[in-house]
Amino acid sequence: MIPEITPEILDEKLIISGIHLDLTDGIKDHVREKVSKLLRHESHIVRVRVTIEYHQTKSNHGQFTAKGQIEIQGPDIVSGESADDAYAAIDKLVSELDRGLRKRSTNRMSKRAKANPIELDANLPKVD
DSSP states (O other), X not given: OOOOOOHHHHHHHEEEEEESSOOOHHHHHHHHHHHHHHHHHOTTXXXXXXXXXXXXXXXXXXEEEEEEEEEESSSOEEEEXXXXXXXXXXXXXXXXXXXXXXXXXXXXXXXXXXXXXXXXXXXXXXXX
């Protein structure tokens, strides 16, 4: 069952900021839509920070960089992606963050499945 992500929960857990550009409603809506998918995958996410940065180059168009940080129990997941379009950079970023969440989940499950035997110095009966 997929948990329902209400706009109040999304606004509480999401921080969007822009560097060298004004964030339009379209960009904010696009980020909210993409990040809501991440929140549906993992319920233990505390906060998601997304920063979109515009770099002016010598040519007529600039470069957009989207950086994201997922604050979660344990080490945070951090990623950054660049593209010529802000929306493409956001899409790449969310894909990379999703990949990081899946990798974290897989690692946690594999560590749980492998029990390490512990040797104690006490004379206890061994169970086979």
